Amino acid sequence: MSGSYTVGDLVAEFLARIGVQDCFGIVSVHNIPMLDAIGRRNAIRYVMARNEMGAAHMADAYARVSNGLGVVFSSTGPGAANAVGGLVEARFGGSPVLHITGQTATRFAGRDMGPVHDVPGQSAMLAAVCKAQLRLPNADAALGFLIRAATLALTPPRGPVTLEIPIDLQRVVIPRPAELDSLTLPIPAPLAPDEAALDALADLLAKARRPMLWLGNGAKAAGAGARAMLDLGFGVVSSWNGRGTVPEDHPMSFAALHGNGAPRIEAFYQTVDAMLVVGSRLRGHETLDFSLKLPRPLYQVDIDPGAQSRSYVTDFFLNADAELALQGLAQRLKGRISLDPGYAQDFTDTKQKAIADYKDTLGPYAGFPEAVRSALPRDALWVRDITLNNSSWGNRIMPVYGPHDSVHPVGAAIGPGLPLGIGAALAGRGRKAVAMVGDGGFAMNMAELFTAAQENLELVVLLMNDRGYGVIKHIQGALQEGRMFFGDLMGPDFQQLAKLAGMPAFKVSRADDLQATLQKACETPGPSLVEVDMHAIGPFPPYAPYNNLGIYKK
Numbered sequence: 001m002s003g004s005y006t007v008g009d010l011v012a013e014f015l016a017r018i019g020v021q022d023c024f025g026i027v028s029v030h031n032i033p034m035l036d037a038i039g040r041r042n043a044i045r046y047v048m049a050r051n052e053m054g055a056a057h058m059a060d061a062y063a064r065v066s067n068g069l070g071v072v073f074s075s076t077g078p079g080a081a082n083a084v085g086g087l088v089e090a091r092f093g094g095s096p097v098l099h100i101t102g103q104t105a106t107r108f109a110g111r112d113m114g115p116v117h118d119v120p121g122q123s124a125m126l127a128a129v130c131k132a133q134l135r136l137p138n139a140d141a142a143l144g145f146l147i148r149a150a151t152l153a154l155t156p157p158r159g160p161v162t163l164e165i166p167i168d169l170q171r172v173v174i175p176r177p178a179e180l181d182s183l184t185l186p187i188p189a190p191l192a193p194d195e196a197a198l199d200a201l202a203d204l205l206a207k208a209r210r211p212m213l214w215l216g217n218g219a220k221a222a223g224a225g226a227r228a229m230l231d232l233g234f235g236v237v238s239s240w241n242g243r244g245t246v247p248e249d250h251p252m253s254f255a256a257l258h259g260n261g262a263p264r265i266e267a268f269y270q271t272v273d274a275m276l277v278v279g280s281r282l283r284g285h286e287t288l289d290f291s292l293k294l295p296r297p298l299y300q301v302d303i304d305p306g307a308q309s310r311s312y313v314t315d316f317f318l319n320a321d322a323e324l325a326l327q328g329l330a331q332r333l334k335g336r337i338s339l340d341p342g343y344a345q346d347f348t349d350t351k352q353k354a355i356a357d358y359k360d361t362l363g364p365y366a367g368f369p370e371a372v373r374s375a376l377p378r379d380a381l382w383v384r385d386i387t388l389n390n391s392s393w394g395n396r397i398m399p400v401y402g403p404h405d406s407v408h409p410v411g412a413a414i415g416p417g418l419p420l421g422i423g424a425a426l427a428g429r430g431r432k433a434v435a436m437v438g439d440g441g442f443a444m445n446m447a448e449l450f451t452a453a454q455e456n457l458e459l460v461v462l463l464m465n466d467r468g469y470g471v472i473k474h475i476q477g478a479l480q481e482g483r484m485f486f487g488d489l490m491g492p493d494f495q496q497l498a499k500l501a502g503m504p505a506f507k508v509s510r511a512d513d514l515q516a517t518l519q520k521a522c523e524t525p526g527p528s529l530v531e532v533d534m535h536a537i538g539p540f541p542p543y544a545p546y547n548n549l550g551i552y553k554k
Helices: 007-017 032-041 052-066 078-093 122-129 139-154 178-182 195-205 223-231 263-269 322-333 343-360 368-375 388-396 417-427 439-444 446-455 470-479 494-500 511-523
Strands: 022-025 045-048 070-074 097-103 132-135 161-166 211-215 235-238 274-278 298-302 316-319 381-384 433-438 459-465 505-508 528-533
Touching: 007 032, 007 139, 007 178, 022 052, 022 417, 032 045, 045 417, 045 446, 052 070, 052 078, 052 097, 052 417, 052 446, 070 078, 078 097, 078 122, 097 122, 097 139, 122 132, 122 161, 132 139, 139 161, 195 274, 195 298, 195 316, 195 322, 211 223, 223 235, 223 322, 263 343, 274 322, 298 322, 343 388, 368 388, 368 511, 381 388, 381 417, 388 433, 388 470, 417 433, 417 439, 417 446, 417 459, 433 439, 439 446, 439 459, 439 470, 446 459, 446 494, 459 511, 494 505, 494 528, 505 511, 511 528
Parallel strands: 022 045, 022 070, 070 097, 097 161, 132 161, 211 235, 211 274, 274 298, 298 316, 381 433, 433 459, 459 528, 505 528
Antiparallel strands: none
């Protein structure tokens, strides 16, 4: 076989040719030819995850931070099924992930004959959770299917795409495609807004005296356009997945304190006379299941025509690329919009008071947002799991400064935090990543701690240990008359676990020690773990909406 060129070789060379530097997965019987080619060529770093779910989460975070393609390999059947949880989150996050998996040999596929790892419904399972699912029909089509899969993942609205390559086809010898030498993915150019529609939207916004933007994940590449609108006097707020498009220390940014759990922001919205939603689903998780009262009129810009009035009925919809739309609006509005002279001061005052109000709900954890932010470098990557501290201050008032600096489980699953941190750290190319996790979520992917150690990544695992499922207990406390079943976990000694993985470990038992300890961990080369003993610090207060829906209102 020496000197022959197979479909497996094509997969390896294709990925390198389109700029992939790193990928994730687990080697198995139905992907060996592809991974053998990656190993022989030695052009791509292959990160050996401990579980396919973790590998998929790593590829997801890698894509979000690098703003490029995340690649994950799995095996057939159980391996592909294990990856599904990570693909689900990538779909929630609009993350361009290419999932390449094996498939039963073509002569057996779909016949339920029982070859190893065969799941007759594998394609349907993957299609249900991905933007698209493809299966290679023959070796001659391999390059076309690879191009199609990667292009679909990277074309807005982005999302995960699965390509199944049957094991027999991976080994087929083919001519090396000459097209590889000048390969460029046919990703469509940004969708320019219709000029007449842009004029009409500008005319509507020109009437506003207290206007705002709501920026979502689809606006992350629109930072220049968003800042141009802020220069005209607009305020801005972000969805949790749209954070950092405008640096959150900007005086006219509410950051991600978008009204859910912030009554003062909700009240301020009633003084706003126009809101433009750009690239956001206005998800129910962030709008109190769509009961959050947003300003009127409500306008919308989105690359996806299906987004029109999907969550909230909007008064005008523009189907366009976010950056082109905002730049076009800013040009048209310059010199035409006359704002309320007190608007900027009202905005900044409201921001300061709303943050102070929110800190007042955090009890002994009120100083945590400032402590963490002060300990981190400005360009640090802020990664989180679903845990009490993230569901409250981590999502809302821990400032983020760049559009690709924030990664969290958009689908609100517990468990992704550690592998998301690993993918983010690798994409960060030496920038420090801090992954805040709870002990319950950490337990789900605990073995990936050894992946972080083996790869020697610049990652701090900030483990908030309350010895159970704290988020679930708050929900049970609010909705189940205080009955708290099945939420207390027995876990390991996390200090010893970190030492077992060969990484430094630190412990925080007093709130006042958090900043210095976390800063020391950030200054320590390689991976480390900081455990926060929440039992020693004190109970975490109930947070919105599980705090009696207004207990903290001023």
